[in-house]
Amino acid sequence: MLVIDSLEKRYANNDVALKGVSLELRAGEVVGLIGPSGAGKSSLIRCVNRLVTPSAGTIALDGVDLAHVSGRGLRRARRQIGMIFQEYALVERLSVMENLLSGRLGYTGFWKSWTRRFDGKDIARAYELLDRVGLAGMENKRADALSGGQRQRVGIARALMQEPRLLLVDEPTASLDPKTSRQVMRLIMELCAERGLAAIINIHDVVLATQYLPRIVGLKAGEIVYDGPAKGMDAMVLTRIYGDEDWTAITRNVAAAEESDEAAEPAAQRSTRSGPADAAYSLAATAVMAQAVTP
Numbered sequence: 102m103l104v105i106d107s108l109e110k111r112y113a114n115n116d117v118a119l120k121g122v123s124l125e126l127r128a129g130e131v132v133g134l135i136g137p138s139g140a141g142k143s144s145l146i147r148c149v150n151r152l153v154t155p156s157a158g159t160i161a162l163d164g165v166d167l168a169h170v171s172g173r174g175l176r177r178a179r180r181q182i183g184m185i186f187q188e189y190a191l192v193e194r195l196s197v198m199e200n201l202l203s204g205r206l207g208y209t210g211f212w213k214s215w216t217r218r219f220d221g222k223d224i225a226r227a228y229e230l231l232d233r234v235g236l237a238g239m240e241n242k243r244a245d246a247l248s249g250g251q252r253q254r255v256g257i258a259r260a261l262m263q264e265p266r267l268l269l270v271d272e273p274t275a276s277l278d279p280k281t282s283r284q285v286m287r288l289i290m291e292l293c294a295e296r297g298l299a300a301i302i303n304i305h306d307v308v309l310a311t312q313y314l315p316r317i318v319g320l321k322a323g324e325i326v327y328d329g330p331a332k333g334m335d336a337m338v339l340t341r342i343y344g345d346e347d348w349t350a351i352t353r354n355v356a357a358a359e360e361s362d363e364a365a366e367p368a369a370q371r372s373t374r375s376g377p378a379d380a381a382y383s384l385a386a387t388a389v390m391a392q393a394v395t396p
């Protein structure tokens with residue numbers, strides 16, 4: 102559903118952020134985007150939602166080339182894309198409900214939204230999503246009265262309000278404590294699985310990435326240097342992405358996660374897999390299930 106081909110981004114100051122990135126996501130596929138600071142992760146996400154204009158290449162979302170649309174075509178294409186941000190990007194003085202309804206802006210238009218004339222169906226959808234993300238009953242709370250984890254749940258629900266096909270998630274856990282980070286990652290994975298949403302998740306925490314994300318894309322200096330399963334994140338791959346370091350703590354975690362996946366998965370189910378795509382999907386489903394039973 103998303104096919105990025107030979108994407109390049111050179112900024113006005115001549116900084117080259119992306120040097121021919123090609124990446125393909127199937128419907129419902131979730132990818133973790135990792136890499137050192139300055140590797141081009143944010144630039145890639147910003148090119149896909151067209152916060153910046155790519156310098157070359159194509160970004161086909163369900164056949165529409167996002168790199169070359171503008172005006173109404175771009176607005177229509179953007180409705181297919183939900184954004185989740187590190188700092189939540191909520192309107193602080195507005196209620197949770199109003200923040201959610203602002204997620205329908207792409208459909209209702211600015212003035213209707215500004216004058217708070219919302220569709221009954223949108224309000225019903227907002228209640229349903231609040232319930233799903235664990236914030237039932239909080240619709241009238243102001244955004245600035247929420248904890249970080251609650252704010253991110255609002256951010257997630259708001260992104261889903263426009264019923265996107267693709268989620269772009271920028272450092273969703275960077276401002277959260279370890280337990281809340283895990284809850285948020287689990288929630289995102291469950292929602293993607295339930296709704297068949299594809300997602301690109303820009304994430305610095307490699308352990309968290311390998312724990313929750315079936316497929317990892319490693320960027321270095323604007324180029325993809327790894328695209329494969331989380332369980333393939335060994336010391337060599339990590340060194341290729343980040344440079345020399347003692348990676349033992351991380352690789353031990355990856356191996357442990359892989360072992361618990363194998364133990365949780367019935368042998369018969371394993372034998373029905375037909376290829377890497379199936380394996381990646383199955384790993385995601387297993388991770389979600391494994392987390393669901395973890396207290």
Ligand SMILES: Nc1ncnc2c1ncn2[C@@H]1O[C@H](COP(=O)(O)OP(=O)(O)OP(=O)(O)O)[C@@H](O)[C@H]1O
Nearest residue numbers: 112114116117118137138139140141142143144145
């Ligand atoms: N608006 C901009 N104008 C000029 N150069 C930019 C701009 N945004 C990013 N860059 C440059 O593009 C390169 C990639 O930056 P980018 O922010 O995409 O990397 P990143 O992997 O997201 O980094 P981080 O993890 O620190 O957020 C860097 O060299 C950066 O200086």
